[in-house]
Amino acid sequence: MRLLSIFTNSFAHGVHPAHHKGQTENLAIQRVPFGSRFVMPLGQHIGIPALAVVKKGDKVRRGQLIAKAGGFVSTALHSPVTGTISEISPQRTIDGSFKESIVIKADPFSSQRIDSTPPAAWEKLSLEEFIQTVQQAGIVGMGGAAFPSHVKYSIPEGAQIDDLLINGAECEPYLTNDHRLMVERAEAVIDGSEILRQKLGAKQATIGVEKNKPEAIKTLQDALRQRPSAPIKIAALEVKYPQGAEKMLIQSVYKREIPAGALPRDIGVAVNNVGTIVAIADLFSQGMPLIERIVTVSGPGIDRPANLTVPLGTSVRDVLEFCGGLNDKSREIIMGGPMMGFPIASLDVPILKGSSGILAFTAKETARPHEYPCIRCGRCLEACPYFLNPSRLALLSRNRRYEETAEYHIMDCVECGACSYACPSNIPISQLIRTAKNNLKQHPLEEAA
Amino acid sequence: MNRSEPELLLQSAPLLREGLTIPTAMRDVIIALLPALLAGFWYFGISALLVVIASILGCVMTEWIFTDKQKRMIALSDGSAILTGLLLGMTLPPALPLWMAWIGGVVAIGLGKVIWGGLGGNLFNPAIVGRAFLLGTFPIAMTTWNLAKGGTDNFFNLYPSTFTAPFMQVAPTDAMSAATPLGLMKFEQVDTEIFSLMFGNTSGSLGETSGILLMVGGLYLLLRRALEWRIPLAIFISAGLFTLMLHTIDPARFPDIHFTLFSGGMMLGAIYMATDPVTSPLTTKGAWIFGSGVGVLIVLIRNFGGLPEGVLYAILFMNAATPLINRYTQPKVFGRRG
Numbered sequence: 001m002r003l004l005s006i007f008t009n010s011f012a013h014g015v016h017p018a019h020h021k022g023q024t025e026n027l028a029i030q031r032v033p034f035g036s037r038f039v040m041p042l043g044q045h046i047g048i049p050a051l052a053v054v055k056k057g058d059k060v061r062r063g064q065l066i067a068k069a070g071g072f073v074s075t076a077l078h079s080p081v082t083g084t085i086s087e088i089s090p091q092r093t094i095d096g097s098f099k100e101s102i103v104i105k106a107d108p109f110s111s112q113r114i115d116s117t118p119p120a121a122w123e124k125l126s127l128e129e130f131i132q133t134v135q136q137a138g139i140v141g142m143g144g145a146a147f148p149s150h151v152k153y154s155i156p157e158g159a160q161i162d163d164l165l166i167n168g169a170e171c172e173p174y175l176t177n178d179h180r181l182m183v184e185r186a187e188a189v190i191d192g193s194e195i196l197r198q199k200l201g202a203k204q205a206t207i208g209v210e211k212n213k214p215e216a217i218k219t220l221q222d223a224l225r226q227r228p229s230a231p232i233k234i235a236a237l238e239v240k241y242p243q244g245a246e247k248m249l250i251q252s253v254y255k256r257e258i259p260a261g262a263l264p265r266d267i268g269v270a271v272n273n274v275g276t277i278v279a280i281a282d283l284f285s286q287g288m289p290l291i292e293r294i295v296t297v298s299g300p301g302i303d304r305p306a307n308l309t310v311p312l313g314t315s316v317r318d319v320l321e322f323c324g325g326l327n328d329k330s331r332e333i334i335m336g337g338p339m340m341g342f343p344i345a346s347l348d349v350p351i352l353k354g355s356s357g358i359l360a361f362t363a364k365e366t367a368r369p370h371e372y373p374c375i376r377c378g379r380c381l382e383a384c385p386y387f388l389n390p391s392r393l394a395l396l397s398r399n400r401r402y403e404e405t406a407e408y409h410i411m412d413c414v415e416c417g418a419c420s421y422a423c424p425s426n427i428p429i430s431q432l433i434r435t436a437k438n439n440l441k442q443h444p445l446e447e448a449a
Numbered sequence: 450m451n452r453s454e455p456e457l458l459l460q461s462a463p464l465l466r467e468g469l470t471i472p473t474a475m476r477d478v479i480i481a482l483l484p485a486l487l488a489g490f491w492y493f494g495i496s497a498l499l500v501v502i503a504s505i506l507g508c509v510m511t512e513w514i515f516t517d518k519q520k521r522m523i524a525l526s527d528g529s530a531i532l533t534g535l536l537l538g539m540t541l542p543p544a545l546p547l548w549m550a551w552i553g554g555v556v557a558i559g560l561g562k563v564i565w566g567g568l569g570g571n572l573f574n575p576a577i578v579g580r581a582f583l584l585g586t587f588p589i590a591m592t593t594w595n596l597a598k599g600g601t602d603n604f605f606n607l608y609p610s611t612f613t614a615p616f617m618q619v620a621p622t623d624a625m626s627a628a629t630p631l632g633l634m635k636f637e638q639v640d641t642e643i644f645s646l647m648f649g650n651t652s653g654s655l656g657e658t659s660g661i662l663l664m665v666g667g668l669y670l671l672l673r674r675a676l677e678w679r680i681p682l683a684i685f686i687s688a689g690l691f692t693l694m695l696h697t698i699d700p701a702r703f704p705d706i707h708f709t710l711f712s713g714g715m716m717l718g719a720i721y722m723a724t725d726p727v728t729s730p731l732t733t734k735g736a737w738i739f740g741s742g743v744g745v746l747i748v749l750i751r752n753f754g755g756l757p758e759g760v761l762y763a764i765l766f767m768n769a770a771t772p773l774i775n776r777y778t779q780p781k782v783f784g785r786r787g
Contacts, residue, residue: 365465
């Protein structure tokens, strides 16, 4: 398999779930009307939470800064709506916990026009100014992790980015938000890549797209033909999960294996999601900070699936209501994709910068029939793109031998869920691995002298 | 929301499943075995059918008795006991007294699986444990072979030994007894016609004789993605190469490749028994090592041992080596191969 992957645009191992994108892949992006209440948790990105710069009772305009970055690995927040700050208090968020949030009551009479001035022409900005601008615009990785983008662009002394890799793989089933973005905003994808490529000093850019999105590939190719000077190429990738995982994508496109613990920039690559690229294009063409994102609403528990532009902070309830609500069969709501997303316990949680989808599933998908013992069939080993031994890790975790899991490199696991997907015994492998990882994080091993 | 709030489940991701489960995997193997099994019934008549039923009954009853009350139906519904009984039955001589077949089933599950902690815990393939036990305990009955009668006319003609009462003298072998192709080769240097070998029209264990039909079943498993194909392939390659070497050295004494591959328990063992996931290695590299070992051992035992057949012991030996193989073939983690 490893040999084969040299000849195809792919990585070794992985799984092939049905992609279920048909429900939404041809639906144009629609805009969700503004709701009445918006909740913006201060810590909706990886890293240090943002610091509120507004107080209760303040009037804010759409696009106005409401929280500034709390440190370097942190980013700003902007009001998604014109209205009044009604409170700054802990609010329920996606993982069920309560997080300090800015709550905005929308002004029902506002036109919601955004009147920000475009930032200085990007060509004239130094890399530092560029990084600052991106941070102040609140741009994060839009693929789901919500890692502040400017951190990726801060290249340490002596390092050099040769390649900009744009992640349009969208390997999670059901999700079509990146697909629609590439189809409807191919120009912006290319504008954004050119801005970022030139700022980072990369020689070329590659857009990786799974082959199950021929329309996106064609649209991008047509748009590229208008811009022959841009050194951008498109890599059509094998349809395989998790093709969009950063290290898998690099393996597929460049045939290079990133050493464990290293970052893409260590081999001269910067990876960005297409959503992030479009956010950068919008920032420098319209001065638009990150105040909304594309969300796919889909799944068998939804009668009217859609691809939507949703202002951040809109409640999941409002978004679902726009789509005609849940149908009677729906039993579980997942934020994100079905392989790596998070179930939510309440519909009254806000859409965050990292929310790529709202998927409703029925009894059929949530049914967990009897769990059988591990029969050591090795299917999880053949599924794991990181070549871990998930069956072993799951067993160790179940027996609470967490320290031993470290010897089997459990921290290399990205929790893609391919092992659980493949397991015929229905063992919740990735859940057990998550348990062990969390335990190791809370009780770090003492370093051997 | 236009209806009462649903109570949301919080089932952890991934929500999607490939769909293959233990019961479907077992069912796939049983389906794959059916053609060869039916051929066995055709060649050896109702006695063969009864032997298989006795063996399955032995397995299922043992599983039932030794499983916790609450887990009984689950343990039985996974189909593994039925599969073990079926596999064991197919390796037995068609004229074996039924009580022996039944005891074989009891031992297969009892000593082969239950005492190891049930499904997934055993080191050795349960069906092979059962057969090894029978071969050691009832060597004469286990090596009394009958000619394939074949056809519908003879279907209801029982072998006289079938209903031997437990612990009684086995009825004297009748005129139809005949050596297996392996026995003929080993003790009389007589080759068997390739066509008979492939379609199973020879004496032998009731489900082993038709190599082609067993391969058809293997193909079905392959299409269902339910077969670790590397193991049988490694067995065929290693046994084939070893045989080729021996045959080149002394063509009169050693059989040729097609004989090695299509005689005795080779097909059944390679495709259905060596591939038992529980008792074979986890990794693909391990599968190659395991299969090569089985292949070499089969040829060694067949040609240099005291027994005409070596599949049984070859697989048992490699089962014993599996934990060791697993230990040395752990996958090399992505990004840590340098």
